[in-house]
Amino acid sequence: MTDIKMGISSCLLGNEVRHDGGHKRNTYVMSALSEYFSFRPFCPEVAIGLGVPRPTIRLSKIENQIRLVGTKNPDMDLTDDMNRWSENAMNGMDDLSGFILKSNSPSCGMERVRVYDSNGMPSRDGTGLFATVLMQKNPALPVEEEGRLNDPVLRENFIERVFVYYRWQKMVEDGFTVSDLMAFHQQHKFILLAHNEQEYRKLGPLIAAVNRDNLEHTADEYLVRMMACMKSRASRKRHTNVLMHVMGYLKKKINSDDKKELIEILDNYRLGKVPLIVPITLMKHHLRVYPDEYISSQYYMAPYPEELMLRNMV
Ligand code: SF4
8 A cells, every 4th residue: 555645435435424324335446446545534424423324414505505404304404514524624634645525415525416496406516515625625636526436537537636646745745946846847748738738838837937936836826727737638639649749759769660550559549449558558668678768757657556557448
């Protein structure tokens, strides 16, 4: 296990904290991810003193405000308790590198949580109260819902963001300088390009203007913007562009047969016939024979442990 710490809705770890005394153990989290992350569980509803089992609660729109109330007893209003606890819970979360939330929960749900109107009709446009505070207070923190982790692209995106965020935390912990920040940006160039080239380009002037006086302020702004940039889906087209860039460094070194093979494989990847791991593996093979300092400095080539096998599915 690494020392990467991840917050998680407690029921996803198999803890029996749900209103009905059950849990929502998530197999992927418990099997694949638990080897790489230390999970820190949070159950906001238990934490505010609701027992197990407990009456169900939900989000309701009351006088234009979203309130957390009892499903059968709307007079039981837990909004202030939940907001207060959530604000307090943010102290001591600085060492987390990501957070996995349980979907559909009026406390933990990240998006599309049911909000009931005065007629008892739901609209799926709410966010759990704890999740709201978590995301507002930690705008750069990678946050994802367990259900969305079933989508290979979203899963890869989330884990990649967690590792980037972790590297950032390490850099800050070690006491970073202007050149450390510049190097960080440089080493993540290909990753950012694969997500959103336009946003990557906009980060250039911010980094170019960094100096000792504005370092802290620039770093704060940079982190939020780079993490937002990484939320854009890294499409096959964008990955292909990045890989063509890598190929530019190789094409004068490899022979024409190898070049032909690489182009064919890149084309197959672009057309969706093979996953990303295929061209990356071939490129790494050539880079072992013809090492290139600049390319090997790019986290894009190895953004997280290969054993997670995330690039085998995208
Ligand atoms: S969804 Fe959140 S509040 Fe509900 S049981 Fe799970 S951890 Fe607790």
